[in-house]
Amino acid sequence: MTILIEQPQVPTGIDHQVDDIHKKIDTSNELVLDGGFLMPESNAFGQTFRDYDAESERKDSVEEFYRMQHINQSYDFVKTMREKYGKLDRVEMSIWECCELLNEFVDESDPDLDEPQIEHLLQTAEAIRRDYPDEDWLQLTGLIHDLGKVLLHEKFGGLPQWAVVGDTFPVGCAFDESNIHFKYFKDNEDYNNSAYTSKNGIYTEGCGLNNVMMSWGHDDYMYLVAKENKTTLPSAALFIIRYHSFYPLHRCGAYKHFMNEEDHENLKWLHEFNKYDLYSKSKVRVDVEKVKPYYLSLIKKVGISPQS
Numbered sequence: 001m002t003i004l005i006e007q008p009q010v011p012t013g014i015d016h017q018v019d020d021i022h023k024k025i026d027t028s029n030e031l032v033l034d035g036g037f038l039m040p041e042s043n044a045f046g047q048t049f050r051d052y053d054a055e056s057e058r059k060d061s062v063e064e065f066y067r068m069q070h071i072n073q074s075y076d077f078v079k080t081m082r083e084k085y086g087k088l089d090r091v092e093m094s095i096w097e098c099c100e101l102l103n104e105f106v107d108e109s110d111p112d113l114d115e116p117q118i119e120h121l122l123q124t125a126e127a128i129r130r131d132y133p134d135e136d137w138l139q140l141t142g143l144i145h146d147l148g149k150v151l152l153h154e155k156f157g158g159l160p161q162w163a164v165v166g167d168t169f170p171v172g173c174a175f176d177e178s179n180i181h182f183k184y185f186k187d188n189e190d191y192n193n194s195a196y197t198s199k200n201g202i203y204t205e206g207c208g209l210n211n212v213m214m215s216w217g218h219d220d221y222m223y224l225v226a227k228e229n230k231t232t233l234p235s236a237a238l239f240i241i242r243y244h245s246f247y248p249l250h251r252c253g254a255y256k257h258f259m260n261e262e263d264h265e266n267l268k269w270l271h272e273f274n275k276y277d278l279y280s281k282s283k284v285r286v287d288v289e290k291v292k293p294y295y296l297s298l299i300k301k302v303g304i305s306p307q308s
Contacts, residue, residue, distance in 0.1 A: 063181060065108045069162040070184035073215040075171040075196060081163070081216040086224050091155050095299050096292070098147045105152050109166035117149055122286040125295065127276045136298060141237045142276060143295060145244055148218030148225070168215045168245045170255055173201025178252035199257070208260040209243065219245050239266035240273045250274060 093101070102117035125142035132138055150156045151164045167180055174197050175185040190196045203212055214220050223242035226233055248254040250270050259267070 061108060065162055065166060066181040067184045068160070069109075069166050069215075070175075070179075070181065071187045072162060073169075073171060074188055074190045075213065076189075078171050078213055078216045082213075082220070082224070085151070085157070085221055086228065088225060088228060090157065093150075093155075095144065095147070096296060098150050099143070101150050101153055101155075102146070105149060108161040117146060118288065119286060121146055122288065122291060122295075124276050126286060126291065128273075129294075131276075136301065137234055137237055138273070140298060141233070141240050141273065143298075144222065145241050145273075145277065146218060146222075148220075148222035151218060151221055163216055164218050166217065166245065167247045168217055168219055168243070169248055170201075170203075170212045170258070171215055172196055172213050173203060174199055176248050176252075176254040178248045178254045180247070203258060205257045206260055207258055209255075209258055209263050212255075212258050214242070214246070217245065219243065235262065236266050236269040239263070240270050243270055244273065244277055 099118050099121055102121070105117050121143055124145070125139055128135070128142045129139050149164055151159045152161065169175065169179050171190065172195075175182065175188070175191070179185070185191055195202060219242050223238060226238060226241065231238070243249065246255075249256065250267065251274075
């Protein structure tokens with residue numbers, strides 16, 4: 001997939017811009033966006049967000065998902081998948097076609113929503129658009145951040161859900177206990193591999209997250225799609241795409257010892273994006289046909305030409 005974005009770029013002075021963003025965020029527990037979007041107090045099932053212990057109709061299936069993910073996502077598995085899917089030689093499809101393809105899937109790892117994935121993409125993008133009508137790059141990132149979930153479709157390989165969705169984490173080093181359902185890592189082949197059991201594992205402190213192998217899934221795949229096709233999306237957008245499911249980092253502060261200066265700057269943007277990604281999930285449906293013309297014009301405006 002080739003993504004060419006001529007304008008806009010993230011302006012210099014990122015610290016000042018992030019400070020301006022913080023001014024838009026209520027200091028109370030409720031996120032209030034300028035466009036009228038309010039952070040819901042509960043998810044689609046009436047529970048608090050990301051509560052993996054709350055009793056709901058999805059509790060057992062979500063835990064089973066993470067059991068399978070933690071057992072199978074080893075360093076060797078990730079290396080094999082990156083080599084295989086990094087070739088980008090499977091199918092050619094437009095951005096919107098990929099969005100529509102996600103209509104067929106519900107994310108089995110998500111305790112907060114059971115709607116088709118295109119709903120989540122548009123909920124995220126629309127929430128951003130209401131607050132930042134002039135930030136094309138951020139709106140586009142909201143629209144495409146989960147497009148890597150097309151890996152679930154047979155046209156892209158038909159991978160099992162545990163190899164596509166869910167929280168992400170580094171492999172090649174010790175699994176941090178902040179990972180959801182950490183107990184299941186004990187059955188991962190890397191758990192007792194002496195090369196991977198230390199805090200740094202095969203990496204060095206401050207090496208930069210770009211040099212750390214992440215568990216395989218839609219985040220890393222979409223990152224590879226953009227990176228290998230020399231996208232002009234700004235660094236902050238690529239960071240968001242690759243690490244938006246890296247909750248142990250941006251929610252718990254784990255694995256920060258691998259970060260370099262650029263990672264720390266981009267993490268500020270990820271923290272802001274995460275509010276839209278997580279708290280825009282609701283049962284309030286987006287009128288897809290109503291907003292479609294805008295996003296098609298946005299894709300055309302910023303110069304996206306997809307090929308995967």
